Amino acid sequence: MARRLCCAWIFLLLLLLPGPAAGGKLLVVPMVGSHWLSMQEVVEKLSQRGHEVVVLMPEVSWHMKASQAYEVLTYPVTQTLEELDGAFNDFVAAHLRGLPFPQNILDIYKSYVHVFNTFFGQCKDLFRSQETLKALNQSGFDALLTDPFFMCGATLANYLSLPFVFFMRGFGCDLHFKAPQCPSPPSYVPRVFTFNSDRMTFFQRVENALMSLLEHKYCDGFYSEALKLSSEVLQRDVSFIDLVHSASIWLMRFDFVFEYVRPVMPNMVFIGGINCAKKKPLPQEFEAIVNASGEHGIVVFSLGSMVSEIPMKKAMEIADALGTVPQTVLWRYTGPTPPNLPQNVKLVKWLPQNDLLAHPKTRAFITHGGSHGIYEGICNAVPMVLMPLFGDQMDNAKRVESRGAGLTLNILEMTSQDISTALRTVINDKTYKENIQRLSDLHLDRPIHPLDLAVHWVEFVMRHKGAPHLRPAAHDLNWVQYHSLDVLAFLLFVLLLSLFISFKCCLCCCRRFCGKKGRTKKAAKSKTH
């Protein structure tokens, strides 16, 4: 603990030092919603370091507000907040409908395409706004920082011919590895939505291999509207890989205490846990609740910033389960109060998640398995019960579970009893605490804070107008060349040719030898006659 404090002190001192920054100009194209939360910190830090940072924001968006820390450039959009909310609520609802296979898959896939198209509609509005485009064209940016999830930033970077940095958690398929030419052997690199770990049975490997063939198809489906617009804007046929492969640096919210170990590329920078803030004192009302919790402490429960309501039946089941533990449960929930809410459960509309998790009285964290929440759980060493809902959450949950640091529940099938058992297990079975503590110690023992790393690499791209020295030559090879199939065919041809010639030579020698022998015998025979 003392060592960690000392580390933190060094990092703090480094942050306070007059940095080496010197006034670049950066365009930021964020993704609305929870993805913005950690990117915002990078943007603020870059602004503090003397750069002119312009955040491009649709007039209607989620979780994004104007700030004094950076300049905001808004553009008009045709969608209303209700339309965005509607698309997202439909998306969540599709995951909770519980239709039988394969209807559930088709239903969820449609909801994905719909939510992608709805949010990408804002990008279409951007490219319709001549005024905004003119302003951007005239601004002389050094680089562009974007979360490429909805593809607007990547399209804009290509349109403005700016070097760009991705800040991301990942796409819905492995294109964030395929595009930078990073090998992903399907034998031990599990694909998204398979929920496999890196140690797979034979049939899991079969499933994984099939998924690795399929995933590019469905990802193309997600981004069909984006590709159509990009082709129009860039006046050439673009594929998804065309749009993203030129990213100078991939800032990835990954850390290998949580992610499975796999090959990476030198232009990938890993900043998992960038969102873990320093512990701040709790607001008074929360401090009071925590202090009143006694020896049993508290449980923190949140399904993330994007989902604040679930069907009443589920909410009642959860409430039932929470009543079975002696801990006080702080539940972030904005839906109607379940009528069976037990005494030990406090519903709140908002909670200081990181500060609560950092409190020594916190015994467990019930989470939907979003990456921000999981990293906060890891940073603060709190065992987790995971109720994944959508996207990468089930894969995240499986990762935590495979590390022995939490238990995963299927939100569609879980009963009150399941929730209660899982919660009591992660609280009372000491191995969960030990495992998450080990992950936490490993995660926090790093040579440089992820925020400083992210800031450095964005500044690097601004200073050097990209990072072409980190771009592999593999980009210049086609599929056949990359896999050396032409070389293999050539070597095989040479081998067969050599065998054929050797065989022919042998045959020729044999014939000559046998022929000679034959003739000699014949001659000898005729002589004896």
Next chain:
Amino acid sequence: MARRLCCAWIFLLLLLLPGPAAGGKLLVVPMVGSHWLSMQEVVEKLSQRGHEVVVLMPEVSWHMKASQAYEVLTYPVTQTLEELDGAFNDFVAAHLRGLPFPQNILDIYKSYVHVFNTFFGQCKDLFRSQETLKALNQSGFDALLTDPFFMCGATLANYLSLPFVFFMRGFGCDLHFKAPQCPSPPSYVPRVFTFNSDRMTFFQRVENALMSLLEHKYCDGFYSEALKLSSEVLQRDVSFIDLVHSASIWLMRFDFVFEYVRPVMPNMVFIGGINCAKKKPLPQEFEAIVNASGEHGIVVFSLGSMVSEIPMKKAMEIADALGTVPQTVLWRYTGPTPPNLPQNVKLVKWLPQNDLLAHPKTRAFITHGGSHGIYEGICNAVPMVLMPLFGDQMDNAKRVESRGAGLTLNILEMTSQDISTALRTVINDKTYKENIQRLSDLHLDRPIHPLDLAVHWVEFVMRHKGAPHLRPAAHDLNWVQYHSLDVLAFLLFVLLLSLFISFKCCLCCCRRFCGKKGRTKKAAKSKTH
């Protein structure tokens, strides 16, 4: 420049801060010779940070002296310094003999095996010294840091069951990528000794693919004695990969301004340029020479710390060429003075290489292409003329040349005219200076100094007794599983089976349909009759 100074200041301040270290115990098994030079800095820094560092040293060795900065444990060896010198001189001589192909390859290969076996002889002596082994067994080390080039450290780490960190430039083949399960597509990752770049023609790719098949064979040849001893010591049959695959962290003296971009693994830490020291003032005699050089400045010439003498004929050719440039040439050379030594060339037995390269009057650097020298050239942005002799030097030289930052000469074939032309080109053609300046700017723009990075990861392994969370699951797969060949065979079988069943069904349907039709027709016919 101001930005770089500011960066340097931050790093310096960070170094001066009371670090988070706390008394671990580290065993260091270095490689003698030039490899020790950069490792020594890590060892001294770890010692300064309060760790108990024990450096295991043969009684007879190169470039290694006792120091007050760390504890030294020597062990008796049977070889004399003359024997080591003899083996190494034979090795260098084999490269300068200029025999025709394929005799040269065989001759050089033999000299490699001889030098490996000679130096590994010291390791045999270590394992014969019961006293040393007893002392090591009783010492309770937390980890072992080693340069694995001659394999003694890796054998000892396995013997003592200690977590170990490799500090290295690379083996003579790509086993430093194969062992940690890092993919190396031969289509754009050039193999050692091919002198190819990452952009290859078809026939270079064929050569590279063949080399990638061959290299493990010759590497096994280099390490045959090491494997024999390791099998005896560890009382099981060990392969080269068995010995090294458990390394917790691979500290690699690589930087991608110099190395070709390629896939890497999360337990590889890149510390290229770790040897670039901060510029110190020049000793008086050198300062005087540099100041007297006038507007033309100086050229620094050294063939490294290991080779200080070359055949007189070559030395005279070089001397001739050096006389054609207006610069003063400082030549580190301990052999007999060439009789044609021009006025502008000063022979010295030793020179402060980094400080001379850092001097603004330095116009060019003539080097053998050892990685230490090249990084000093890059750090100080000095264009290079490269005269590679052995090992990775030709590959290094080709890398510098492919970046447009230097010119390579074939030491066997170069004439006086070639040397003179190359030297004048890198001095007078501004693109060489511009290119090396760009490489230097990119190389020095890093979030943390390589020395701090190396120290952090050694301490990490000491604190956590390894880094198992960075070990890929690929280690548990065999070759067939890793490449998904079993999955492919299964899918192919399923596909063929499906096709076969479909075909049979179709055939059956057709027969029934045709049979029915035939029968119907027959019936109809008989009715009409």
